[in-house]
Amino acid sequence: ATDFGIEKALKELGVKDINEGTSTGSKNFSNGEVIESYSPVDGKLIGKVKTTTKEDYDKVLDAATSAFQTWRTMPAPQRGEIVRQFGDKLREKKEALGKLVSYEMGKSYQEGLGEVQEMIDICDFAVGLSRQLHGLTMHSERPGHRMYEQYHPLGVVGIISAFNFPVAVWAWNTALAWVCGDVCIWKPSEKTPMCGIACQNIAAEVFKANDLPEGISNLIIGDHRVGEMMTKDTRIPLISATGSTRMGKIVAQEVAGRLGKSLLELGGNNAIIVTPDADIKMTVIGAVFGAVGTAGQRCTSTRRLIIHESMYDKVKDAVVAAYNQLKIGNPLDENNHVGPVIDKDAVKMYQDALERVVDEGGKVIVGGEVLSGEGFESGCYVRPAIAEAQPDYKIVQHETFAPVLYLLKYSGDVHNALEIQNGVKQGLSSAIMTNNLREAEAFLSVQGSDCGIANVNIGTSGAEIGGAFGGEKETGGGRESGSDAWKVYMRRQTNTINYTADLPLAQGIKFDL
């Protein structure tokens, strides 16, 4: 038996048997209870980590607050240089970190590498951005006056991330926040703490090599109780949180209660519309990768296929045939397409969803089994499922974080398909498969998809970092990653300068003394 190089990877990343989980860089303060991280791949213990107590947390906050005083005065392009070095370190550690992601989270090694690639890409993006944090200049209505706007760093940014992208989502936030002049405190999911330790080790090395203070990159570990320390904390002007809609509603209310800012990336219920003009081969690849990639645990995972009735049987047969080819097993073995789901609770959610779709009148046509026997000892491997259903079933309206794909039928034109697609509470990602210009443009039009991401002839998952990432409605409205998403990490200031010896008032108001 081989361990696929896991021992070596853990060593390279500085992940130990027992890890201090609260870190400001090279200093650790962890006095909380110990949590254990088990791999869903083989059920084995990866390591233990100490959680963050309130006392530990306050030490982190002190370090972060003081580091901000230094970091914010460093010119942005110099901060960009630090992020460039961080990206280079990630290039060196790509295989090791990709392996740990695969082993601790369960996604395929290829997708683990892809996740680290997203981190590298956002670092490159942030380096360029460090010279482009620009505002506008305006013409003043008053003579001898100049008006412009500028962006200043915000302060301490809190990042709460989910298990499914245990490293990339942190990087999207932290790389941008760092060039913007902010310092970050990260609480990774308590299901993937080792990925957090590994990333913090890499960041700490870079900050140390550049003689920068402790506290620019900070890690805290624990469940929602640790997250709450941040959401309630008025010293943290921005909380960026990725996870369920349930979690997001709690975070949003908590942060809004103190008039802080929040950036929310919550659930999706992503659909692909398959029209009579769709290319079937592309549809199958896009739909199957979208539905089973990361074992259906991406927030962009394809959950619904909305197929025109004239194509329904053809598409159904092709997708079912593709599912029958899927190899399920150890995700580090590159022969397998699909690894385990994160834990036994996720297995239960998968089973419950399939039970519910049948209760509501649907039909499971592929999958439903939990795999057992050699190689499946962790109990977390399921066969990706396909169910025929109706759009208004409660379970179809709900985001089940597991590999379950619903086939839905539409008749008439693309607007009927759009009504089904938009008829859910979530609004993250969407796609249409068509070679018909009228359908494609209708999908992208004002009457079209209501999601933050709308793709033509591409699946719902696998977005590039250059665009703004996020969604509408219960997805939370936040945007991170590319485009001008950086603006949320800064405070905007409008400046008007009078270079005359008179003081004219705006709007021509007369006020003579």
Ligand code: UN1
């Ligand atoms: C997520 O699932 O939280 O578009 C992020 C994608 C990836 C990111 C997904 N680039 O599927």
